Structure formats: structure tokens, C-alpha cells
Amino acid sequence: MSFPRTTVGGLSVSRMIIGTNWFLGWSHQSPAKDKLIKSRMDRRAIADVLEVFFRAGVDTIMGPLAQNPAIFDAIKDAEDRTGVKCIKVDTPMINVQDTNEARDETKALLDKVAASGAEICMPHHTSVEQLLDRSIRQIRRLEEYTSMIRERGMIPGLSAHMPEVLTYADLNNYDVETYIQIYNCMGFLMQLEVEWIAKLINEAKKPVMTIKPMAAGRVTPFVGLTFVWNTIREQDMVTVGTMTPDEAAEVVELSLAILERRQPNIGVRSSPGKYTVPR
16 A cells, blocks of 8 residues: 655655654553553564554654654564564654753764654654744744754754744744644644634645544544544645554544545444444
């Protein structure tokens, strides 16, 4: 299978991106759920999920990969099983303090990111948003970090929870090729109304990688994916995390059905009370 693709800085990537929160233990639900993820998602379990995505043409993964190196073993296993090369989008948490020591620390981390094979490097929102200055509508000293990324042969982008990051990047023509933006029908973790973020994404100068389409499990895949795929542009992407191969296959089939405007071939949920309604 070949999932629809787009380009970021001249690099071809799948329009569905594999998220890593459900591999690494960031459920956005509860400590118990975080613990469950960490207890189950070992090298083999992650590789099994990645294999399904890779075989479907979803070959792009996003997350703070170099700072969680155990995931590379699973990526390698899935690559070996499928013959598919994984495209890595790293979101490192860099030290953005305005000191020489902090710059040296960041350079060392970016060296590690580049050595791991990341094609796209998007400093994590927790780092980027420290530099955001609403009073002058700029991201202070951003050029330092985009230059560091370019010097290491990677494509620069920006991770963001705050929508101003995307707005200021466009306004100031910063050297970034893509952005991460939270986007879901519930408005979960979004700092502005859903309609406003939809407008922001659709008017962005560069392709947007949307995240949390199912509001971290608060809406069903059918509802969450139907909303996002139908309200972004053809160049934009949707990041989806899963814990099992069946879930991976389901979100791929759902997404293809939505994009092709047909009914998905996934059956129905086994909840009670539907026996009188024809399937």
C-alpha cells in the first residue's frame, strides 16, 4: 500500500505520521495509563506496530527520538522486516538559555539527533515557547537554532502548542519548513477556539503537522480522524499514536476511507444494544 504523501523542505513524507506518546508513556490521561503504556510497549511491541504502518506506506515517525534511544531498536527491527526506510522527525528538548554553556549543550544534543539519522529536527514546544515574545511578535534568537539544525544537514521546523509560534514564524519568515500544531474537534490542549486554529492551519505558509487528532483518546478514531482529515489541506499531515498492530491497521484504513470518501472496512464496535439495527 502507498499512503498519500506530501513534502517538507523537499523531503517526501507520509501524510500520516506515527506518534510516539503511546510508545513512550505520555497518555495525557492518568499516571496509571502512563504506567500501562510503559509496561507493555517494549521493543517487540513497538516494532509490531511500526511494521503495520510501514507496510501501509506510513513511513514517518515523530517524537523526541534521540532522547529516548531505545525506540531506535524497534525502528530497526521494523525496517528489517519490511524493507522500508523510516523517516525520522525528532523533537528534541534543547537548552535555550542565552549562555555559551547552554549553546554547547544544545550543539551536542543536535549532533546526537543528526547522528541518529533524523531528517527533520523540530525543537520541542517546551523549548521554543520559552523564546516567544508576544510584545514584539517574535521568537527570540530562533535563527541560532535553525542555523545549528541546517549546519547538521537536517530540515528545521518548530514544535508548538502555542499558536503564536506558527503565526510569528510566518510573520518573520523564519527558516523553518514545517510546524507542529495541536488540532482536534474537542479543542483539547488547544489555546484558541477550534475554528481559529483551523483558519491558522489553512493559511500557514508551510505544511503543518497536526497532533492529537483524537484528543488523546477522548474521541473515537472515526470522529477524530474524520474531522481533521476533512479540515486540513492536502499538504498537511496528521500524527497518530497507537499501542497495537490492530489499532495501527484501523487508523490507516479509517484515514484512507475518509480521504477516498468511502465507508471504512473495519466492522463495528461490539457495544450492546445494536442487535435490532442491520449492519
